[in-house]
Amino acid sequence: MIKVIDMRDDKKGDIYGRLPDRISMDDSSIMKTVGEVISSVRQKGDEALMEYASRFDNVKLTAETMRVSKEEIAEAYSRVDGELIEVIRKAKANIEAFHAKQKENSWFSSEKDGVILGQLYRPMEIVGVYVPGGTAAYPSSVLMNVVPAKVAGVPKVVMVTPPKKEGINPAVLVAANEAGVDEIYRIGGAQAVAALAFGTESIPKVDKIVGPGNIYVATAKRMVYGYCDIDAVAGPSEITVVADETANPCFVAADMLSQAEHDVMASAILITTSERLAEEVKKELEKQASRLSRKEIIEKSLENYGAIIITESLEKAMEVANRIAPEHLELCVQEPFSLLGSVRNAGAIFLGNYSSEPLGDYFAGPNHVLPTSGTARFFSPLNVGDFIKKSSIISYSAKALGSVKDDVIRFAEAEGLTAHANAIRIRFE
Amino acid sequence: MIKVIDMRDDKKGDIYGRLPDRISMDDSSIMKTVGEVISSVRQKGDEALMEYASRFDNVKLTAETMRVSKEEIAEAYSRVDGELIEVIRKAKANIEAFHAKQKENSWFSSEKDGVILGQLYRPMEIVGVYVPGGTAAYPSSVLMNVVPAKVAGVPKVVMVTPPKKEGINPAVLVAANEAGVDEIYRIGGAQAVAALAFGTESIPKVDKIVGPGNIYVATAKRMVYGYCDIDAVAGPSEITVVADETANPCFVAADMLSQAEHDVMASAILITTSERLAEEVKKELEKQASRLSRKEIIEKSLENYGAIIITESLEKAMEVANRIAPEHLELCVQEPFSLLGSVRNAGAIFLGNYSSEPLGDYFAGPNHVLPTSGTARFFSPLNVGDFIKKSSIISYSAKALGSVKDDVIRFAEAEGLTAHANAIRIRFE
Structure with missing residues (x-):
């Protein structure tokens, strides 16, 4: 089932072109549909949200029922296994502790007389978190998206999730409440993204939208980028295991399978110096996959x-x-x-035989919202800094400006910007 | 010319709706044109770049002349005023010193036995900087875009700029060389963005594209986002001056004019508690504008x-x-x-009567690539962190994993991800 590529004789060592490309350009027909949804929400506000809920989700909403009530959240606790609630709390504490270490301070520096430079750090004021409906409604994702925003100091986090006849997954509501979500609205799809980006009578306009979603949600996020910020573009996910002859084939195969079960587009790759390990992992993959509930997805992946x-x-x-x-x-x-110094591109790095990938997905504390499909070349895991803005600070005294005025005027004039030069010159006339 | 809004009786204090919106959605006809250019470059590589150079820029290029030679750069120095070269060097040193303070270290922490968590920081490997042709080819922008990447440790910075019959602005070439650009290519427009995102025979594929450009360049950047990273979406720029009765109306007006001269879409706003200052600034604006070279742009703005x-x-x-x-x-x-604690949203903050905005544009050190058009709600100035990726680090010993295994398994099973649960369980069987 899985292919084996022997690169020992391949002097170029180039893996590109031997593995399929999994990113693709925007689909223009989806952009057209999403563009119409966005326009409709901008023009008609809540009314458009109710129309879409009725048409796409087959749920009748009012401005009142759009927001999830405190009673519904309280009721969700009674429907979730008590031990799971405890696990959610422990995971949240770990995630919070790790992200708290990412927090940075505003700073000033004064190295020349009369000059102060620095950066002022401020959290965003409102953040929107999208949580998909259906089987992809993961409480762990709610924690991973909400906790960094709260640790950053964002005063208001608003969650949206598609309306459903049977109600919202209670474990998701519990996770949202534990993570500190301030308001939850029963809206989904591109219309929810539009509502967060532009605001409606009921939904507040946000500074940033994070969280996974289907192709319509992802396209809507790209289209509103600039009106608000969005998180990194997410594609199919992957694991790469680098292993030598000391690795345990059974563990390696199990970790590869945990990635493969996500999605038929997911990718699990082993790179090893040991031919024996390669063979044993191949066998283990087949053996373990046969008894897993999601084996059809796994086999295609x-x-x-x-x-x-x-x-x-x-x-x-x-x-x-x-x-x-x-x-x-x-x-x-x-x-x-000893290999850490050789890692240039990776979302999360798991060291040793007992740092299994699902540990990071749920519990260790670092974020599981990671750059996918090769974007670790330039993207980072979701982090506290994603919810902080940095303002530059510049303070010059009259004397300090006087000592550099000729340089600034010369540069401005060389660029043909005479009003810039005038602004400096006029202070010394 | 400029309107005066008295908000003293306005209890809501809401300025929205009283100032025009300056952001707009993507133009679908531009997206179609740009989409075709991107496809053509992906398919035909250098050949497409040469065709577009001939068609749009009326310049014949070969794979050899596409790259700017060392001799051309050396010659540029002879064509730029020696004092301007010195100013460029001083500005570069200030920009470098400020950005060096933004550098952060990778970190580890070990708070539980057998557990190490942390973040590994690594610079991107190749960054592309777009420099517009024509009058908007500013050497100061070259410094502001290139220096943070170099301070971050990016080993290769590639610059692109449209080919022109008369050659590239020599001050731009000097700034590029002083800032440490590694390679310069004579390509521009959406085709240059596509070449950087996907690579061609001559142009290396990059991790991130930064730098200003026209609507085709900006649209191309949005469309390739995800294949590589891009900088924040830039719109028309603005200045807001908050002043009390101690401010100098002549300085305030001059700084507002320095912003207004950029573009008819630029916005200059004074907010003051002093009616007298409001009147005097209004008079100064008219008086100073009348003697500035870009007064037509200024008046419209x-x-x-x-x-x-x-x-x-x-x-x-x-x-x-x-x-x-x-x-x-x-x-x-x-x-x-004393007002700094009240600033929540701003790109760069200039404190006091002698911290004139052009000082920040050219010389003080903080970046002049700033969030525009209200996006300071969520975007930050261009900074060293924009060229760094952060990888999470997770290391658990067998014992440490053993102590949390039941929690991880419970969470995975609650989400229906049995292969995830299996990956943990199999290690203890």
Whole structure:
């Protein structure tokens, strides 16, 4: 099922072109549909939201029922297993503790007489979190998207999720409440994104929209970017395991399968210096997959986007891993920390045989919203800084400005901006 | 020419709706044109670049002449005024010193036995900087876009700029060379953005594209977002001055004019508690504008997007300023630092009567690439962090994983992800 690529004789070591491209350009027909939804919400506000809820979700909404009540949230607690609530609380505490370490302070510096420069850090004021309906409504994702915003100091976090006849997944409501969500609205799709970007009578206009969604939601986010901020573009996800002969084939296969079960587009790749390990992992993949509930998804994912790559050295293995720039990178080798200096592109790095990827998905504390599909070349995990704005600070005394005025005037005049030069000159006339 | 809005009797204090919206949605006809250009560059590479150079720029290019040679750069130095070269060097040193203070370190933390968490910071590997042709080719912008990438540690910075019969502005070439640009290519427009995003025979594929450009360039950047990173969406720029009766009307007017000269869409707004200052600034604007070379642009800008707003208190003035969320905020008041705690949304903050905005544009050190058109609600100035990726680090020992395994398994099973649960369980069987 999974293909094996032997790169030991491949001097170029280039993995591009041997693995399929999983990013694709915007679909213009989807952009047209989404553009119409956005226009409608901008023009008609709540009325448009109610129309779409009726048409797409088959739910009748009013301005009142659009917002999830305190009673519904309280009731959700009674419908969720008590032990799961405890696990959600522990996970939230870990996520909070890790993200608190990302917080940075505003700073000033004064190195020349009469000059103060610096940066003022301020949280955004309102953030919107999109939570998908259906089977992809994960309480863990609610924690991962909301907690960093709250740690950043965002005073108001608004959650939206599609209306459903049977009500919202109670575990999602519990996670939202534990994470500190301030308001929850029963709206979904591109219309929910438009409502958050522009505001309606009931929905507040936000500074940033985060959270996963289907292609309509993702397209709507791209289209409103600039009116508000959005999180990184998310594509199909992946794991790359770099392993030597000390790795446990059974663990490696299990971690690859945990990625493959997400989506038929997900990609699980092993890069190893050990031919024996390659063979054993291949066998383990088949054995373990056969008894997993999502085995059909897993088989398609491994067939199309999985690979076992054999390299002549760990150095070469790391080169290949950096080209892949995986969302999750596991280093299952004898001395994992010694490889850390070779990692250039990865969303999250898991070191050693017991740092299994699902540990990071749920519990360790670092964010599971990670750059996917090779975008770890330039994107980072969701973090506290994503909800902070930095303003530059410039303070010059008259004397300090006087000592550089001729330089500033010369530069402005060289660029033909005479009013800029005038603004400096007039202060010394 | 400029309108005066008295808000002293306006209890709501809402400036929205009283100032025109300056952001607009994507134009679908431009997206179609740009989409075709991108496809053509992806398919035909250099050949497409040469065709567009011939068609749009009326310049014949070869793969060899596409790249600017060392000799051309050396020659540029002989064509630029020696004193301007010195000013460019001083400005670069100031920009470098300020941005060096933004650099952060990777970190680890170990608070539980057998657990190490952290973040690994790595610079991007290749960054592309777009520099417009024509009158908007500003050497100062070259410094502001290139220096933060170099301070971040980006090993290769590639610059592109439209080919022109008369050659590239020599001051731009000098600034590029001083800032440390590694390669310069004579390509422009949407085709240059596509070449950077996807790579061609001559142009390297980059991790991020920064720099200003016309609507085709801006649209192309949005369309390739996800294949690479891009900088924040830039719109028309603005200044807001908050002033009390101690401000100098002549300085305030001069700074407003320096913003207005950029563009007929630029916006210059004064918010003051002093009716006398409002009147004097209005007179100064007319007087100074009449002798400035770009007075036609200035008059249109002030007429359409300028305003003098009178408020009953500085507190109210700051509320209005925060709603505007200006690119440049000047605090021309008796105690400017005392207002800093009230600033929530601003790109760059200039404190006191001698911190004139052009000082920040050219020389002080903080970046002049700032969030515009109200996007300071959520965007920050261009900074070193924009060229750094952060990878999460997770390391758990067998014992540490053992102590949380039941929690992780419970969470995974609650979400229906059985392969995730299996990956943890199998390690303890």
